Amino acid sequence: MEAFNLTSSGPPTIILNGITGLEAAHIWISIPFSTFYLISLSGNFTVLFVVSKEQTLHKPMYLLLCMLAITDIGMSTSVVPKALCIFCFGFKRITVDGCLTQMFLLYVFAVTHSAILVIMAFDRYIAICDPLRYTTILTNAQITKLGLVGLIRAVLLILPLPLLLRRLPLCANHVILHTYCEHIAVVKISSGDTRINRTYGLVITVVNIGLDLTLIGLSYGLIIRAVLRISSKKAHQKALNTCTAHICVMLMSYTPFLFTAMTQRFSKGDAAHVHILLANLHFLVPPMLNPIIYGVKTKELRDKINLFNHLLISFRITCHPHILCHLAFL
Template sequence: MLLHVNFSASNTTSPPVFLLTGIPGLEALHRWIAIPFSTVFATALLGNCTLLYVIKTEPSLHKPMFYFLSMLALTDLVLSLTTMPKMLGIFWFSAQEITFKACLVQMFFLHSFSIVESAVLLAMAFDRYVAVCNPLRYSSILTNSLIAKIGLLALARASGLVLPLPFLLRRLPYCRSHVISQCYCEHMAVVKLACADTTFNNIYGLFVAFFIVALDLLSVGYSYLRILRTVLSLASKEERLKALGTCLSHICAILVFYIPVVLSSVIHRFGHHVAPHVHILMANLYLLFPPMMNPIVYGVKTKEIRDRVLAAFSCKRL
């Protein structure tokens, strides 16, 4: 049974633990909900580990596109491992307690690697732009050195933007309920429990979210406008289809990542009459869906990966 514990108004220290409720209103169904969540988690782990193994062991895949895909798979693994073990612990064993420090650590990895994923998708859009619009200089532009710098820049940007959040939260007093109506520690869910002026936290959180979504989506959109312009200038229909085909997997990955983010944001801000468990399920969707779907999309749509995986399974059967 969920315990609601309130701190006295005079207690300005951080709480020893928070309680994660899971999905409010559906507590009786937690064990049943855990079944599809466990399936999604297992699929994400298997798919992303397979992608990394195939790319590492197949020399023909040691190309910029697949290096970026490796970054995406690593990011998805971190996101899954950051949230899913605790989430499944809540569903299977009612392990709702999480220490304040562990909550901040989970929040840091959750938000920072979500930003990293957005940056990697932007880098992949740049990769497709160079491949379609400037193919003769592809290998000279996207060198291993540049790819490594892009990966480090993505990590540095995410860490720099998210690192202030835990320190800002540590300074706040928590004298209200320490129950988080979520499956994981998310910035705004923790901010709501503070009994002090949180205006700066709210503004900074909105700034980070708007900055990342606006900057990255506009940059991706600009890349694809240039790609579309180049594709339409190609002489034959076969050339146009081939050029667009090289972008299809990346377009699917962008839609898989951003559509749940936008839907969750819209429901959170305008769906005042939507049941709380719908809000929570939508918030979980944008964390669970991309790590599961990205390996499937690239495994099905990318011939080099599909052939390598099929060959590996054929060898095992023999």
């Protein structure tokens, strides 16, 4: 075994193997990956653009949607471009610093994403249980502060991961059987005593996700209690409909994350390609579907996006002849 401390002058790169067992199909796998990624970028940037341009959407709910879109873009961009380089061009090498940076950014965006889902649950609780004070409790300034708290929490929680890994020497075989630098995968190619790394990684998963899910569950418990006190069935349906999009986003975010975290930690290597594919889809499918879900379920946002699309189409139709004339003149 070659002792390679991350702070010393050892081998400068780590090899990301891609989807182990499906190397021959990498080029075909890149097609849906790139398609999902482009749809995700276009959808989330559309939400950011429309909300930023429409003054009527400068509200706490839509500010939270923008924060969610930013974390979705950050998570998928931390993983997918490097994965596509592996699939399409065979660029499997990544520097040690690049690996640790990718890990840090990925988990910071993921933990911030979870914090935003908690804030959204609190937003729904106030909107349903105390609607008369909604505008005074949740202002844009308050939402911004809560978002910053979520980001600071994520940085403080995740920063020890790369710092703890830097103290470990790596094994002679610097190959990660994955498409990105997942924490426990890097721990597995490290020698020395990795108990601190494994324990801290597990603590982050349990405490962070456990705390966030507890707060979300508490919010929805209070929401359900308030809804059950309403006698009108129509009011029941209207109140619950305001939570549908958030519930769908939560299920898509937490379910694959918990499954990926547990299988990556406790899997013995059986069907590794299945685990890797699911781990990658976690950073592809939710960011792609989140803006679609909120675009469909949120009428005000849907109307503004449709208006924007109509204006864009009209602009193209109006400008097209002039562009042709200009080109002909040139």
